[in-house]
Amino acid sequence: MTEAASVRLPVVRQDDDARPRRHLLGISDLDRDDIERLLGTAATISRSLDREVKKLPVLRGRLIINVFYESSTRTLSSFDLAAKRLSADTMAVRSSGSSADKGESLKDTALTLAEYDPDVIVIRHPHIGAPDLVARATRAHVVNAGDGKHQHPTQALLDLYTMREALGRLEGLHVAIVGDVLHSRVARSLIEALTLVGARTTLVGPPTLIPRGIEQMGCEVSTAIGDIEAADVVYVLRMQQERMSAGAAYVPSLREYAAEWGVTPGRLRPGQIVMHPGPMNRGVEIDPRVADSDVSLISTQVRFGLVVRMAVLYDLLAGGPTGDGLPLEVA
Numbered sequence: 001m002t003e004a005a006s007v008r009l010p011v012v013r014q015d016d017d018a019r020p021r022r023h024l025l026g027i028s029d030l031d032r033d034d035i036e037r038l039l040g041t042a043a044t045i046s047r048s049l050d051r052e053v054k055k056l057p058v059l060r061g062r063l064i065i066n067v068f069y070e071s072s073t074r075t076l077s078s079f080d081l082a083a084k085r086l087s088a089d090t091m092a093v094r095s096s097g098s099s100a101d102k103g104e105s106l107k108d109t110a111l112t113l114a115e116y117d118p119d120v121i122v123i124r125h126p127h128i129g130a131p132d133l134v135a136r137a138t139r140a141h142v143v144n145a146g147d148g149k150h151q152h153p154t155q156a157l158l159d160l161y162t163m164r165e166a167l168g169r170l171e172g173l174h175v176a177i178v179g180d181v182l183h184s185r186v187a188r189s190l191i192e193a194l195t196l197v198g199a200r201t202t203l204v205g206p207p208t209l210i211p212r213g214i215e216q217m218g219c220e221v222s223t224a225i226g227d228i229e230a231a232d233v234v235y236v237l238r239m240q241q242e243r244m245s246a247g248a249a250y251v252p253s254l255r256e257y258a259a260e261w262g263v264t265p266g267r268l269r270p271g272q273i274v275m276h277p278g279p280m281n282r283g284v285e286i287d288p289r290v291a292d293s294d295v296s297l298i299s300t301q302v303r304f305g306l307v308v309r310m311a312v313l314y315d316l317l318a319g320g321p322t323g324d325g326l327p328l329e330v331a
Contacts, residue, residue, distance in 0.1 A: 022316055023142045025131050026151040027192035034320070035196060039161050041311035042304070048085075049307065059088040059317060062119040067109070067134075068145070069095040069125045074278055074302055075145050075155070079122045082309040091116070106130055107137050114138040120313060123147075141316040149183050149240075155277055156189035158308040160197060162301050163233055166273055170197040176228040177201060177219075178263060179237035179285045182209045182250070186277045187237060191217050204228055205237075205261055208250045225261050229269050236263050236276045236286045258284050265289050273297055 023029060030038075048056055064083035068076050076092070083090045093113070106125065113121065114137065121138060123131050124145040131144040146152045164170050175194055181187045181203050191214075194201050201219040203210055210221055228234050239257065251257040263274065264287040274290055276298045282288045291298060 021135075021139060021141055022320060023131075023135050023144075024153050024312060024316065025135065025142065025144045027153050027156055027189050027196070029153070030193075030196070032196050035157070035160065035193065037320070038157055038308070038311050038315055039164065041315060042157075042161055042307045045310050045314070046304075046307045055085055055087055057087045058314060059083070059086040059119075062086075062088040062317060063091070063116065064088045064120045064122065064313065065091045065093060065113055065116070065118045065140075066145075067093045067113070067121060067123045067125075069106075069123075069130075070146065072124055072145070074305060075124065078302070078305045078309050079143075079145065079313075082306055082313055083120075085306070086310055086313060088119075088313070091118075106133060110134045110137040114140065119317060143312060143316070146185055149185050150188065152185040152189050152277075153193075154305070154309055154312055155186050156193040157312070158301060158305040159190055159235070159275060159277070160193055161308050162275065162297055162304050163273075165304065166297055166300070167232060170194075170199055173199040173233060174231045175199055175201050175233040175235055176204050176231035177235045177237060178204045178225070178228060178261065180209045180239050180250075181205055181214065181237065182211050183240040184237050188217075190235065191219050195219075202227060202231060206251055206257070225263075225267055228263070228267060232272065234263060234268065234272055234274045236274065236280075238277070238279065239281055239285055254281075254284050261285070262287060263290055265293070268295065275301060277301070 048054055066076055066079050080090055080092065110133070118140045120143060121134055121140040122143045122145050123134055125131070125147050128148040128150040130147050131142050135142040144151055144153055160170060163173060167173065177187050177190065191201050195218040203214065203219055203221045204225060204227055205223065207223055215221055239254065262285055268290065272295060274296050276286060278298065280286055280291060282291060290296060
């Protein structure tokens with residue numbers, strides 16, 4: 001058998017389009033079986049990255065549109081490459097330079113894009129609920145690539161995949177999420193996802209950056225940075241100054257934040273792994289000596305983000321748990 005034929009993913013047929021449209025708007029759209037299926041699909045697809053020819057023909061003829069109203073490097077580039085690696089056609093729409101600059105509403109933009117008959121619309125938007133609006137305005141499958149401080153489900157999925165690959169399990173893991181939880185869609189999605197797979201979550205940070213009542217999501221809360229020592233995974237969040245209200249004093253200063261809650265080598269114990277969704281504020285929430293160390297999986301998260309987003313696109317168009325192509329057959 002040739003190397004190029006070692007990964008067998010069935011081509012998604014156009015008549016699969018008759019199936020009901022599914023979306024990934026938040027982790028609440030998934031259950032534990034869905035997560036296990038998606039992570040398994042990502043593991044299968046990852047084998048294709050070791051081949052000389054990395055492109056798979058499974059979404060040939062399909063159209064994926066990436067609509068980004070906020071800046072992005074990792075998420076936009078990985079969704080674009082994920083679609084191309086699956087042989088789909090792609091379009092990218094950014095708010096800057098589009099009709100949004102002229103005052104066009106998101107609904108009208110969605111209606112315009114719907115006329116191109118896209119199969120999947122991936123959207124990032126500063127307003128909570130924007131992906132749901134697009135899902136109601138079009139017939140496309142919609143993937144939430146981040147809406148305000150609400151949800152970022154594919155980031156949570158790639159984080160689970162990274163943890164499982166590094167530690168061999170998810171059940172029973174203890175994850176400490178450190179920093180600006182208040183403004184973090186990543187934290188909310190990750191807390192939900194970790195709860196679904198049977199992991200324990202502790203939030204650590206200044207009281208001003210921990211949402212009131214967030215314990216109802218099934219996590220613990222601490223304001224003592226020393227409590228990260230008990231965790232298997234230290235997940236560091238970026239200080240999102242662009243989402244902080246002007247004049248609001250969430251922390252005295254970034255220097256004081258770094259001194260009190262920054263993740264440094266001295267605050268870690270042997271055996272822990274460190275993660276960060278990016279982009280990093282080096283020297284603020286994470287010490288460069290940690291970010292560049294052997295315990296850091298930050299670059300690994302980027303690499304695994306590609307295969308997880310390939311899995312999400314394939315899963316949506318292949319019909320998920322009832323899809324003919326799942327589970328994937330690998331030689």
